[in-house]
Amino acid sequence: MIARYVGRRLAQAAFVLWLAVTLAFVAMQLTPGDPAQALLAASGATEQEIAERRAQLGLDAPLPLQYVRYIRRLAQADLGQSWLHSRPVGQMILEQLPATAELAVSAILVGTALGMALGILAALRRSSWLDTAATAVAVLGLSAPTYWSGLLAILLFSLQLGWFPAAGEGDLRHLLLPSLVLGFALAGSIARLVRARVLEVMEEPFVQAARARGLAPWRVFLVHVLRPALPTALTIVALQFGFLLGGAVITESVFARRGLGKLAVEAIIWRDLPVVRGVIVFGALAYVLVNLAADLAQAWLAPRLREELA
Amino acid sequence: MIKKPTPPSSSFSRQPVALAALAWLALAALGAGLASLLAPAGPLAVDTTRSLLPPGSNNPLGTDLFGRDVLTRLLWGGRWTLGMGLLGLAVTIGLGLPAGLAAGYFGGRVESVIMRLVDALLAFPGLLLAMAVVAVLGPGLGSVSIAVGLSAAPAYARVARSAALEVRAQPYVEAARALGGSEWRTIARHILPNTAAPLLAFAATQLGWVLLNGAALNFLGLGAPLGTPEWGATLNEGRGYLRDAPWVSTFPGLALTLTVLAANLLGDSLQEALQPQ
Numbered sequence: 289m290i291a292r293y294v295g296r297r298l299a300q301a302a303f304v305l306w307l308a309v310t311l312a313f314v315a316m317q318l319t320p321g322d323p324a325q326a327l328l329a330a331s332g333a334t335e336q337e338i339a340e341r342r343a344q345l346g347l348d349a350p351l352p353l354q355y356v357r358y359i360r361r362l363a364q365a366d367l368g369q370s371w372l373h374s375r376p377v378g379q380m381i382l383e384q385l386p387a388t389a390e391l392a393v394s395a396i397l398v399g400t401a402l403g404m405a406l407g408i409l410a411a412l413r414r415s416s417w418l419d420t421a422a423t424a425v426a427v428l429g430l431s432a433p434t435y436w437s438g439l440l441a442i443l444l445f446s447l448q449l450g451w452f453p454a455a456g457e458g459d460l461r462h463l464l465l466p467s468l469v470l471g472f473a474l475a476g477s478i479a480r481l482v483r484a485r486v487l488e489v490m491e492e493p494f495v496q497a498a499r500a501r502g503l504a505p506w507r508v509f510l511v512h513v514l515r516p517a518l519p520t521a522l523t524i525v526a527l528q529f530g531f532l533l534g535g536a537v538i539t540e541s542v543f544a545r546r547g548l549g550k551l552a553v554e555a556i557i558w559r560d561l562p563v564v565r566g567v568i569v570f571g572a573l574a575y576v577l578v579n580l581a582a583d584l585a586q587a588w589l590a591p592r593l594r595e596e597l598a
Numbered sequence: 599m600i601k602k603p604t605p606p607s608s609s610f611s612r613q614p615v616a617l618a619a620l621a622w623l624a625l626a627a628l629g630a631g632l633a634s635l636l637a638p639a640g641p642l643a644v645d646t647t648r649s650l651l652p653p654g655s656n657n658p659l660g661t662d663l664f665g666r667d668v669l670t671r672l673l674w675g676g677r678w679t680l681g682m683g684l685l686g687l688a689v690t691i692g693l694g695l696p697a698g699l700a701a702g703y704f705g706g707r708v709e710s711v712i713m714r715l716v717d718a719l720l721a722f723p724g725l726l727l728a729m730a731v732v733a734v735l736g737p738g739l740g741s742v743s744i745a746v747g748l749s750a751a752p753a754y755a756r757v758a759r760s761a762a763l764e765v766r767a768q769p770y771v772e773a774a775r776a777l778g779g780s781e782w783r784t785i786a787r788h789i790l791p792n793t794a795a796p797l798l799a800f801a802a803t804q805l806g807w808v809l810l811n812g813a814a815l816n817f818l819g820l821g822a823p824l825g826t827p828e829w830g831a832t833l834n835e836g837r838g839y840l841r842d843a844p845w846v847s848t849f850p851g852l853a854l855t856l857t858v859l860a861a862n863l864l865g866d867s868l869q870e871a872l873q874p875q
Contacts, residue, residue: 307718312730319734431859433810435817435830436851439837443848447841534725538814542837552726553818556733564733571726 293587301580308572312565313358317351319561345369367566372558377566380551387457388547391466392536396525398471403478404521408514410479411486422479429476434535438469438542455544466543470535477531478524485520489513519586526582530575616867619860626857630676637670641827650843660845662836668849675827675850679813680857682743682821682828686808689747690754691801697751698758699793703766703785712755719752725811732820739828742821746812750804757800761793768792795872803865806858813854829854 333341342348346357361368367377403426410422445465446454452465489495495512499505525532537549548567555563629636645665653660659668701712719727731745765771766789774784813830815821822828824835829850836846 303714304717304721307714308721311718315730315734427859427862431806431810431862432855433814433817433830433851433858435814435833436847436855439833439840439847439851443840443844530723530726533723534811534814537725537729538818541818552729553820556729556820557737559733559736561733564730568722568726568730571723572721575723576721 290587294584297580297583301576305573305576308576309359309362309569310355312569312572313355316561316565345371362569367569368562370555370560370563372555372560372563377562380563381548381566381570384546384548384551387545388536388540388549390463391470391539391545391547392532394463394467395470395474395532395536395539398467399474399478400521400525402471403475403524404482404517406475406479407482407521408486408517410483411490412509414487422483426476426479426483429472429474429479432473434469434473434538435542437472438466438539441465441469442542457543457545462543462545466539466545469542470532470539473535474525474528474532477528478521481524482517482520486513486517489516523582523586526579529578530571533571533575613867613871615863616871619863619867622856622860623864626676626853626860627680629673630680633670633673633677637667637673639667639670641666641671641674642825643667643670650839650846652843653845659849660843662843662846663839668845671827671832672829672849672853675829675832676853678739678822678826678828679809679830679854682739682746682812682816683805683809683857685740685743686747686750686812687801687805689744690750690804690808693748694751694754695758695797698755699762699785699789701755702759702762703789704781709759713759716752716755719749720756722749724749724807725814728811728815729820732815737820739816739822739826742812742815745815746808749811750807754797754800754804758793758797761796762789765789765792796869799865799868799872801865802861802868806861806865809854809861810858 339348346354349357358368365378367381369375370377370380373380406422406425410419410426413419442454442465445451452461456462490513492512495508498508498512533548536547537552539545540547540549541553548570552564552567555561555567634640643666645661648657648661648665649663651657651661651665653668657667657669659672661667662671697712697716701709701716722730728742728745728749731748732741735741735744771784771788774788779787812821813828813833816826816828816830817834819831819834822831824831826832832850833847833854836843836848836850840847
């Protein structure tokens with residue numbers, strides 16, 4: 289039963305990934321002009337030089353062949369060459385990855401802690417001012433653009449109070465403000481759904497039975513309320529992982545940090561399409577894998593919830 | 599007994615939050631629409647003698663580096679930002695609605711082809727997908743609108759599909775089909791009107807998403823050219839002198855946040871009004 293679920297889920301992830309990769313290929317074909325022309329024509333290259341460059345980049349081959357080559361290279365984790373820097377895209381991504389991963393992981397920690405705390409508090413003190421306040425914070429987190437809340441945070445904590453550096457990366461002090469800003473944005477959706485889940489769980493007969501048995505309230509809470517809230521938060525983090533990647537791109541820009549975001553934005557401005565495609569394919573891969581992992585973890589942690597969602 | 603969705607107006611009008619959200623959206627639209635009357639000098643009127651003035655009687659929200667009035671630019675910028683949002687939303691609905699309704703209504707092979715494509719598009723993180731589209735189309739405000747609209751379309755298609763599935767099972771649709779009405783006529787006459795309410799609610803939510811991410815792309819410098827009063831672009835321009843003139847970035851950011859918030863709250867209220875429990 290569970291093996292069948294895992295197998296089906298794996299096949300589904302592989303299929304979605306293949307489609308995504310193919311879409312990325314098609315999108316490149318739709319782009320007007322080609323790299324050899326774009327890069328060389330400006331520097332006054334002759335027709336022959338452009339033709340040579342095209343052959344070198346494999347752009348003169350028929351489309352199906354280009355597609356087969358592209359897939360074969362991807363299978364070998366080869367994302368192609370940057371048109372601008374003539375370097376392997378995979379290497380460029382790996383160089384920028386630690387900075388982005390550091391930001392994303394710390395934002396997940398901040399967002400999960402804050403979101404769970406807000407959601408649980410709101411559920412336990414339902415309809416009180418605390419619930420209203422927690423809900424307000426959650427909605428604000430969802431709506432306030434990180435590029436605005438980030439600037440406000442810099443204005444207050446860096447420029448006015450001087451607690452944190454306003455830009456750059458390096459030690460923990462550089463990391464804290466961006467992770468708080470991004471984590472705050474993430475906390476909104478986590479708080480909302482954790483609140484709903486906790487309210488639901490508290491109505492369950494087993495919680496009422498535990499109360500009736502005279503278990504201490506904190507034990508009821510710990511065992512019966514907190515435990516089911518955790519997989520919920522986990523699922524939302526996975527579902528929001530795409531949002532997190534996008535948010536990381538913006539947060540990096542706000543705080544002038546290195547990372548995949550800066551790489552992608554520069555590549556778009558310079559029309560360095562292999563780099564753009566590389567970052568997008570990499571993002572899709574990470575997103576699919578994270579969701580796969582979350583689904584499998586959930587199948588193991590809370591099999592019933594999975595059935596409900598399916 | 600045919601179960602029809604309750605019209606949203608009855609419980610909707612009693613929600614103060616929804617009314618406030620609507621009021622703000624109307625105000626923003628009015629400000630943008632009447633910008634040429636309210637601020638006839640235009641968003642590009644430079645006065646270098648009045649650079650970076652704090653909010654005061656002459657310039658209620660201060661001036662930027664080039665002495666341009668921040669309030670004037672805010673009003674004019676609404677045209678760019680809201681225009682981008684509406685164009686984006688039109689793309690979202692234009693692509694997502696027919697795809698989702700067709701998938702839900704026809705089922706079978708049509709559904710599996712459409713939904714597999716939707717799944718693949720949903721495998722891209724939203725903002726990254728939008729960035730990819732901008733990369734293909736080339737930077738610019740038009741590309742940004744299309745890009746965010748397109749990235750929001752798969753989610754819209756998915757919601758449209760489940761709405762269509764629900765209505766399709768209703769007896770009156772079966773009856774229309776049994777009477778031999780053409781498929782597209784049945785969709786237009788029966789499916790579309792009866793899915794309109796939930797799809798309108800989701801459209802408001804998607805408008806919030808489109809605005810948030812469209813302005814983000816402008817903030818990243820992938821959209822409107824430098825100097826355009828679009829809110830995201832202005833936010834980006836103002837951060838260079840955040841310390842000396844925080845008002846240049848703060849006010850467009852506030853306007854944008856309120857607009858996104860209003861769209862989200864409106865979407866939530868509409869959805870709540872549709873599902874009373």
